[in-house]
Amino acid sequence: MQRSARPYLDSLLAIQQDIGWELEEIQDWNCCGATEYISVSRLPAYALNGRNLALAAQQANGVNTVLAGCSACYLNLAKTDRYMQKDGRLNAQVNEALAAGGLHYDPGTVKIRHLLDVIVHKVGLEAVKRKVVRPLTGLRVAPYYGCMVVRPDPENRFGSPEYPTILDELMKALGAEVVDFPVKTHCCGGHMTQISAPVAYELIRRLLYAADQYQADIMVTLCPMCQLNLDAYQDDANKHFRTNYTMPIVYFTQLMGLAFGHDPAELGLGREFVNTAPALAKIGVEVPEEPAAARPRTRRDDPSLPMPQPLLKK
Amino acid sequence: MNDQAEPKERIGVYVCHCGSNIAATVDVADVAVWAKERLGDEGVVITHDYKFMCSSLGQELIERDIKEEGLTRVVVAACSPHLHEKTFRTACARAGLNPYLCELVSIREQVSWVHSDRQAATEKAKAVVAGGVERVIHNEPLEPLHIPIHPATLVVGGGIAGIQAALELADSGHQVYLVEREPSIGGHMAQFDKTFPTMDCAACILTPKMVDAGGHPHIDLFTWSEVVRVDGFVGNFTVTIRQKPRYIDTDLCTGCGICWEKCPKRVIDDVYEAGLGYRKAVYTPFAQAVPKYPVIDPENCTYFINGKCRACEKFCPTDAIKFDQEEEFITVQVGNIILATGFDLFDARRVPQYGYGRLANVFTSLEFERLCNAAGPTNGQIVMRDGVTKPELVAVIHCVGSRDRNYNNYCSVICCMSSLKFAHLVKERTGARVYNFYIDMRTAFKDYDEFYQRVLEEGTIFVRGRVAEVTDAARLPSEDGKLIVQVEDTLAGRQRRIPVDMVILSAGLEPRHDAKAVAHQFGISCSANGWFIERHPKLDPVATMTEGIFIAGTVQGPKDIPASVSQGAAAAARVLGRINKGEIELEPVRATIDARHCSGCRICNGLCPFNAIIFHEDAMVSEINHALCQGCGTCVAACPAGAISGSSFSNEQIMSQIEGLLLFDRPVRSRHFSAV
Amino acid sequence: MNDQFEPVIIGFTCNWCSYRAADLAGTARIKYPPNIRLIRLMCSGRMDPTFVLKALAEGADGVMITGCHPGECHYLDQNYKALRRVLLLRRTIGQMGIEPGRVKLVWASAAEGVRLAQEIGHFVEEIRDMGPLNWPGRLAAAHVNGHGRDDRLMPADMMLEEVPA
Structure with a gap:
């Protein structure tokens, strides 16, 4: 979240006071393994997540909820916890791996929930409504959940896995006009942009096409991967199919921030590849030019030591 | 009961093989031999194992033994008493033994069918037989009610x-x-419009x-x-x-229909017309309704809402409208x-990915029935939700809410056939191309499969696969404005997207x-x-x-x-x-209070759910009315004086059965706890 | 069989629900451990607590009482009376030094053959973990020792004179 999804973090930090939260980052967290690791080798994948859970449990001061902003992280953590609870052997194996790092995790110790789920169910739509000072009236929003967060959903937190509605409700609470987005749980392409770009472009195109058909002004996401794919690769997809979509993609926290009256710059708006200004102008928000200082650091700023290239035999 | 005393009863034990149903898991011969040896002290004089005890030969075996060996009690170890208790009791009665002196214990449903270890099953069967023997000793000759x-x-x-x-x-x-x-x-x-096949x-x-x-x-x-x-x-x-209250005097009403003609209030009929048509606030659901008298629906009637109107009353030629009628x-x-009391149709809204309730041209089977019914809202025209356009491409989706772990596991039986009927009707009336999406075709019963063949020949396209989604989200301009059925064609082994104008969901049946x-x-x-x-x-x-x-x-x-x-x-x-016949015979399972032991504490009185226990103030004792008693036995268990006995399930019977069931595990029987 | 402790359990079933569930489990060939032996009553309300004590005293390691789900009693509400009795009984046997967990109440409708089989499986494992009750053995030991004033056995000894039937 520090880098590619900076606006997600910024906007979340901006609104956390409004909803009465204090968030604590898990110290020394590691990658959840995303979708790839689990399909390569299961045990290390679960162990990776087990480590995060163990760290979270260690760090929990009376709090027992791990909040995931990213759908894949949420799914992987939740899956690991659930499978460890169900499968004693897996539990033992993961803990054996964790023991090498002096860690231990009892499944079920922490609750893993997605940010959106907690905002809607714990904070509550009524509380959100009360905080709205700049309703998003007139903004047509396409709510996009992505495929990872809603299934499997054994505790039924998002409504139906095939047709979730909680993001729709949240956006309505902010005053936005929500389109009945039929592809709301379809895949954004995930890491296919790196593996087989045309496949990803097609998946991205389908989403953009549907959003365009429904005359949405803006598409709202709840996962950094989805945001990245739809935003950063929109141009590539356009080139690939000779289309010219300009569908701005933002995080739901950014729209919450706007509705709560925060400054767009504070919410990280203006960093997108696809310009959000025309859409947000509809609700009277001026999106700042991307501040130069906040541009992502280029490789040259990278503090790591330069590595000599190995000499290869001919 | 008592080891020292001579057994009072002469008991026959019959162990059934039930073909291989019991004999495959239980060593029936061993059970029979064991029963004679081990339970001889209890009065078991004869034991037999037999292939099918319920056969006439098996029954005759019991009858013969009763007559020739003078049996006074019979235990049959076979299937559940819910199945054959009556058979064996009748056999006993034929031989002159009171039928209630026969006990059927289950070694099939409760032993051979649920266990696989032969040794353990045989041991359990012995225990069950011993329980039956100990119990039957205390059975009393009874008369059915x-x-x-x-x-x-x-x-x-x-x-x-x-x-x-x-x-x-x-x-x-x-x-x-x-x-x-x-x-x-x-x-x-x-x-319905038409009935298949x-x-x-x-x-x-x-x-x-x-x-x-x-x-x-x-x-x-x-x-x-x-x-x-x-x-x-x-x-x-x-x-x-x-x-x-109908708010109609049925003695006066002639069913002429002027009231619903004149009623100004139009209401969507979501019962009979499945939400596809209108009725009035005073209505009969359909023209051929029986009885012919209408009802006034007070929730929608203008008079009941704001006290004005009464148009129906004014126009009724026989003054049959009675707004003051009460239930x-x-x-x-x-x-x-x-x-x-029938069924409810599965609510297709519960499958959100099929879009019913969101996408206008997705219909349920019941809606479609109304749509093609000549007396329905469109006079039998098959049109899309706009009421005008005839569909050119129609999809029928089978198993909506059926054969699906998320909703109902069972098959709703009728949907395959009604889906075929829909395909036929659409073809016949609109000439549209029809797709049927099915998991398996189930066209059992007379003339049903022939109907399937006929619909096949008519050119309906059958796609085998459960539909993933019905969506209006086009991926290509050619799909714009259509409903797209996304399905895995499991015969072709590929994903298909089929654009159609109208989708009919063959919703399942629910209680x-x-x-x-x-x-x-x-x-x-x-x-x-x-x-x-x-x-x-x-x-x-x-x-x-x-x-x-x-x-x-x-x-x-x-x-x-x-x-x-x-x-x-x-x-x-x-x-x-x-x-x-004028009467039926019921099991004589009833409770009786022995007035000599009743202390009049009245604990039992409040326990009876049927108010069958009456208390005699003068004698200070309670008495049970056998006409009301249903024999649950709660009072028997509660009586602190032990004054209430329950026929067929007496304390002695159950206590002895417990002893019998545990006999096998206690080679040396302790007499410390012998039943009183 | 191996050395594993095989408990003996007496099950009281209701004629209208759990006995039929047991029949259903049989018809469907659902397997469960052979450690349980069932007795049919007309209703769980017929279950006299002395039946349970009797079963434990005669050598059973556990007793399972089954009845219709609350609100579904064939005799309107007699299963609630069974519930009351079981709760009291568990306290009573606890005071006698017997684990209250040896007596269990399970609701099973006539349709729940699978569930009943599962519950039986669970209960057998629970009792297996508790080990043998061996109440008759304990009593016999107490008698051999003369006065046998083992505190744990005292209430049980008193039972000897008082158990009504």
Whole structure:
């Protein structure tokens, strides 16, 4: 979240006071393994997540909820916890791996929930409504959940896995006009942009096409991967199919921030590849030019030591 | 009981092989030998194992032993007493032994079928036999209870099954009370257009029966009514029916229809027209309604809402409108009850990915029935939701809500055939191209598969695969404005996207939303899926575990019209048998208070749910009214003085059975705890 | 069989629900451990607490009482009375030094053959974990020792004179 999804973090930090939260980052967290690791080798994948859970449990001061902003992280953590609870052997194996790092995790110790789920169910739509000072009236929003967060959903937190509605409700609470987005749980392409770009472009195109058909002004996401794919690769997809979509993609926290009256710059708006200004102008928000200082650091700023290239035999 | 004393009884033990059903898992011969050796002290004089005890030869074996060996008690180890208890008791009775001195213990349902370890199963079978032997010693000769049967019958539910049952009974000259919740009888069948596979018109074959039932001298019809209370037991139920106010004086009303012509209030009819058409606030659900009298729906009537209007009253030529009518409670006496309360259609909204309720041109099967019904809202025109456009491409999706772990696991039986019917009707009336998306085709029963062949030949396209999604999200401009059916074609082995104009969801059948409450009211039980449980799934499909309560039609499980009609008739036949005999015999399971031991503490009085225990103030003792007692035995267990005994389930019987069951584990029997 | 402790359990079933569930489990060939032996009563309300004490005293390691789900009793509400008795009984046997967990109440409708089989499986494992009750053995030991005033056994000893049937 520090880098590619900076606006997600910024906007979340901006609104956390409004909803009465204090968030604590898990110290020394590691990658959840995303979708790839689990399909390569299961045990290390679960162990990776087990480590995060163990760290979270260690760090929990009376709090027992791990909040995931990213759908894949949420799914992987939740899956690991659930499978460890169900499968004693897996539990033992993961803990054996964790023991090498002096860690231990009892499944079920922490609750893993997605940010959106907690905002809607714990904070509550009524509380959100009360905080709205700049309703998003007139903004047509396409709510996009992505495929990872809603299934499997054994505790039924998002409504139906095939047709979730909680993001729709949240956006309505902010005053936005929500389109009945039929592809709301379809895949954004995930890491296919790196593996087989045309496949990803097609998946991205389908989403953009549907959003365009429904005359949405803006598409709202709840996962950094989805945001990245739809935003950063929109141009590539356009080139690939000779289309010219300009569908701005933002995080739901950014729209919450706007509705709560925060400054767009504070919410990280203006960093997108696809310009959000025309859409947000509809609700009277001026999106700042991307501040130069906040541009992502280029490789040259990278503090790591330069590595000599190995000499290869001919 | 006592080791030292000579056994009082001469007991025969018969162990059944049940072919290989028992013998494959239990060493039956060993059980028989063991019983004679180990239980000889208890009075077991003869043991046999036999291939099929329930066969006439098996029964004769028992009869012969009773006569020749002078048996005074019989234990049969075979199947569940719910199956063959009566068989063996009757055999004993034929040989002159009181039938209640015979005990059937289950070593099939409770041993051989549920265990696989032969040694453990054999040991358990021995224990079960020992339990039976110890128990039977304390059995007492009893006489069955004779309960007179009231000749009238209550039929609940005026669908085709209920109508059939009512007509069969009434035609044989017996009084029937037919109760229907809606303003007219007819049920779901009245909503249909055609019936598969013959394609005869549903109304044409149903309405004569409705008219017969409506005008029958032996049928009292209560429409717009519900059963609110059921008291009593088989032979003599007292049923209270709530007649909701029609606000129409049926003595005056001629059914002329002026009232609904003049009524200014149009209401969407979401019952009969499945939400696809309108009715008035005063209405009969359809033209051929029986009875012909309309009802005023107070929730929508302008007069009931704001006190003005009364148009119907002004125009009624016979002054039949009575706004001050109140609900009535009618009490009837009946001997038997037939429940034919039918089904609810699965709510297709629960499958959000099929878009019903969101996408205009997704229809449910019931909506489509109304759409193609000549008396329906479109006069039988198959059109899209705009009311004009004829569809050119139509998809029929099978198994909506059925055969799906997320909703109902079971197959709803009728949907394959009704989907074929829809395909045929669409083809016939619009010439559209029709796709049927199915998991498996189920066209069992007479002439059904021939109909499938016919629809195949008509050119309907069948795609095997469960539909993933119905969406209006086009991926390509060619899909714009269409509904796209996304499906895995499992025969072609590929994903397909098929654009269509109209989608028909063949929704499954579900138990009525209030089936559980109804079951509770009538003292019967529902299966895990919510259908009413029959006494035996194969051999007694219309009776229930509760004497005097019968079931017919879809209330017992999904089925088509012929099966519902058969069940209606079958239930009627069962009831007729009872009525003609005039009485039934019931198990003499009743509690009795020994007045000499009763201390008059009255603990039992409050425990009886049937108020069968009366307290005599003068003698300070309680007494049980056997006509009311149902034999649950709660009072027997509660009496601190041990003054209450329960026939068939006495303390001695159960205590001894416990001893017997545990005999095998205690080679040296301790006498410290011998039953008193 | 191996050395594993095989408990003996007596099950009281209701004629209308759990006995039929047991029949259903049989018809469906659902397997469960052979450690349980069933007795049919007309209703769980017929279950006299002395039946349970009797079973334990005769050598059973556990007793399972099954009845219709609350609200579904064939005799309207007698299963609630069974519930009351079981709760009291568990306290009573606890005072006698017997684990209250040896007596268990399970609701099973006539349709729940699978569930009943599962519950039996669970209960057998629970009792297996508790080990043998061996109440008759304990009593015999107490008698051999003369006065046998083992505190744990005292209430049980008193039972000897008082158990009504």
